[in-house]
Amino acid sequence: MTETKSIFLTLSGRTNAGKSTLLNALIGEKIASVSSKPQTTRTRITGILTRGNTQYVFIDTPGLHKPKNKLSGYMLKTAETSATDADAVLYVIDCTKKLHEQDEIMLENLAKKKISCVIILNKIDLLQDKSAMMPLMLRLENQYKPYAIIPVSASEQDGLKEILAVAEELAQPSVHFFPDDKFTDQPERVLVAEIIREKLLRLLNEEVPHGIAVTIEKLQERQDKDLLDISAVIYCERDSHKGIVIGKKGSMLKKIASSARRDLESFFEIQVNLQCFVKVKEDWRNRENLIRSFGLSE
Numbered sequence: 001m002t003e004t005k006s007i008f009l010t011l012s013g014r015t016n017a018g019k020s021t022l023l024n025a026l027i028g029e030k031i032a033s034v035s036s037k038p039q040t041t042r043t044r045i046t047g048i049l050t051r052g053n054t055q056y057v058f059i060d061t062p063g064l065h066k067p068k069n070k071l072s073g074y075m076l077k078t079a080e081t082s083a084t085d086a087d088a089v090l091y092v093i094d095c096t097k098k099l100h101e102q103d104e105i106m107l108e109n110l111a112k113k114k115i116s117c118v119i120i121l122n123k124i125d126l127l128q129d130k131s132a133m134m135p136l137m138l139r140l141e142n143q144y145k146p147y148a149i150i151p152v153s154a155s156e157q158d159g160l161k162e163i164l165a166v167a168e169e170l171a172q173p174s175v176h177f178f179p180d181d182k183f184t185d186q187p188e189r190v191l192v193a194e195i196i197r198e199k200l201l202r203l204l205n206e207e208v209p210h211g212i213a214v215t216i217e218k219l220q221e222r223q224d225k226d227l228l229d230i231s232a233v234i235y236c237e238r239d240s241h242k243g244i245v246i247g248k249k250g251s252m253l254k255k256i257a258s259s260a261r262r263d264l265e266s267f268f269e270i271q272v273n274l275q276c277f278v279k280v281k282e283d284w285r286n287r288e289n290l291i292r293s294f295g296l297s298e
Helices: 019-027 070-082 101-112 130-144 160-170 188-203 239-246 248-268 288-293
Strands: 005-013 045-051 054-060 088-094 116-122 148-151 213-221 227-236 271-280
Touching: 005 019, 005 101, 005 160, 019 045, 019 054, 019 088, 019 160, 054 160, 088 101, 088 160, 101 116, 101 130, 116 130, 116 160, 130 148, 148 160, 188 213, 188 227, 188 248, 227 239, 227 248, 239 248, 239 271, 248 271
Parallel strands: 005 054, 005 088, 088 116, 116 148, 227 271
Antiparallel strands: 045 054, 213 227
């Protein structure tokens, strides 16, 4: 009998470093919200890839940031604890930006705890001169002694083979913890909510999206036809935000729902009837009971 192997890898790094884009690229499925806005990922999202005898389990975490409310405090705690719970860490850095103090602190902690760390220098497609990375790579190598440093472009899917090759080296003999055809442990309702929230992040202005949560009230296929009925509730913190989400004569909400519906139909490979409703829960990001009810705390 052929021996199987597995490895759990935490994706860690600053907000907007490209962790969720990298996760989606590695798995080959869209399971995490992707946006140019910071703090897109709010909870741990697990992506699973099984190739041959090896199962790779990737854990995407909220980006490192300065917490401003109870929700962002939960997010930061999730990011910090997840980094030490896995077999190895893929630490993602935006190579177009200067190394941040939070990067330095996290890399120092990983080195002290002797956790296998693979530094991912992401967004190399945005560099005109790739040799500009060399001083940073030398500094990271000398200062933190990572297992490997891999330049990648998650958006262009460049460097993925190199990441998997290193992960294969680190994998240990083990049973596979998930079915080989599974690509995430997230319930379908969570995936649907993430797809809708991504559209909110992409289409709304800067401040509103962080005060938004999405819950799925109904997810049911009709018995008489190939049609999936989905009912979603979008929660925001203020009446003024509700007006922005709905838009003039419902134009923004219709745009959000139409964009989400296209992705949902592609994901489920079935026609989707999506109904979105908007409600207000004032200051929910500082209300622990609501944070828990939205599934955003550990």
